[in-house]
Amino acid sequence: MIDIKLLRSDKERFYNSCRARGFDLNILDEFFSLDLKWRENLKILNTYKHDKNIITADISSLVKKGENIDNLKLEVEKINKKISLLEEEQNDIESKRNELARLIPNLLAEDVPICKGDENSKLVRYVGNARVFKDDIENFREGSGNSKDYTVIDKKPVDHQTLMEKYNLADIERAGKIAGSRFYFLKNRLFKLELALINYGVDFLSQRNFTVMEPPFMINYASMSGATDIETFKESLYKIEGDDLYLIATAEHPLASMLSGEILEESELPLRVSGVSPCFRREAGAHGRDTKGIFRVHQFNKIEQFIYCRPEESWDFFDELVKNSEDIYKSLGLPYRIVNICSGDLGSLAAKKYDIEVWYPSQGKFREVVSASNDTDYQARSLNIRYRAKDGNKFAHTLNSTAIATERVLVAIMENFQEDDYIKVPDVLVPYTGFSRIGMDDI
């Protein structure tokens, strides 16, 4: 949620930011007209209530003296009628106004590239040495800023669903039978590789001062609505029938709402927490995209980084989050690029977002594996997360970033490290898997 006082006092900034995002400016106009009416009504309402308070105080003293109060009662009754009439209108205006306010997105950071659609995000850097199929060279060079760090391969790389079939690593069909499309059974060494990835990620973040934890996989409406936006409710979230519970779409949701309503000591900040959880997503807007395999599924596992910090430090911690994630992909030996996501493609909570995209040889494309956002005070305000500063309580800043979305990374490992009759396991994972290859009939 944006700062309503700031919105009133610095309209131009919000109009510019919203325009760059392609946000409907009529919503801002409507907000301001409702807010004006709300403030006018509030003034009137308060004078009514003041009048009433004076009379009830009189009644109180008359009652003590044992005198008659019937006339005053009638007067209060009249005022009460006026109050309840106006209050009804005011509540209506207030809830409409607040609903609109909740739609207004965070202010953009200054270095966010401006764009209308999606394809104007800016390359930050490319790192690694990608295996690029000879027909995909142009794609690669365009996506990597004309990098020369790649190796051409003449044989078309096999896609992950074929590899999973070949080495007996998943059962998509039966998952479809019992749950529907976009589900999977992970089997054998692919499943063990996932466990290894999770353990590796947990150790990795633990060494970088994150408190690692397993959060609740379901949270209530109040927490969810504070942690995310309307769009996510519509597109992503599963609701539990009969209970006030939603399945989390990322560990960010419980990690953010964990401290809702709390006031932190300044000395506790920064607070680095990490959550490992399954993520449940309806993928309502993704019909027909990435329908094969385990690339885009309704349930996947993810290790998430989350930081609460003081406002003046949040951009440093944004860099820290990106570096942590980047180091993970470097250590796995996966070629990736980092992209500064442009204004039109940014979620409403984020002031700025970097994606890390790994090269997928069979697709001949960089695809997202990490999303790192600085939500500044937007999320903290919705969740009422403050810290005690010298000059009063202030909203903290919150940041989040994927560390490892395991299914996406499994696909990347299979595709990037495929050999003719096995898949090579990244060296850093071998201590966790106990095997260095995935081949035929391996168990």
Added chain:
RNA sequence: GCUGGGAUAGCCUAGCCCGGUAAGACGGUAGAUUCGAAAUCUACUGCUAGAAAUAGCUCGGGAGUUCAAAUCUCCCUCCCAGCGCCA
């Protein structure tokens, strides 16, 4: 799931039975005092509207009774104790 107890401001706590301006410690900020600090004293110390004076709101959440609700009634959430069930 059952029975009982509880939730008051940053924190601790009074008020509840018996309805009438939410009292008091602690902590925090500023000032006085001091060479400086401690101690002491004074003021301020939630939210909303307002340039301000000021006014309104605020006792876990919601509804009701009443001229008037922290206080009475009903519903809900969470915490504690005991019992029951359970991986």
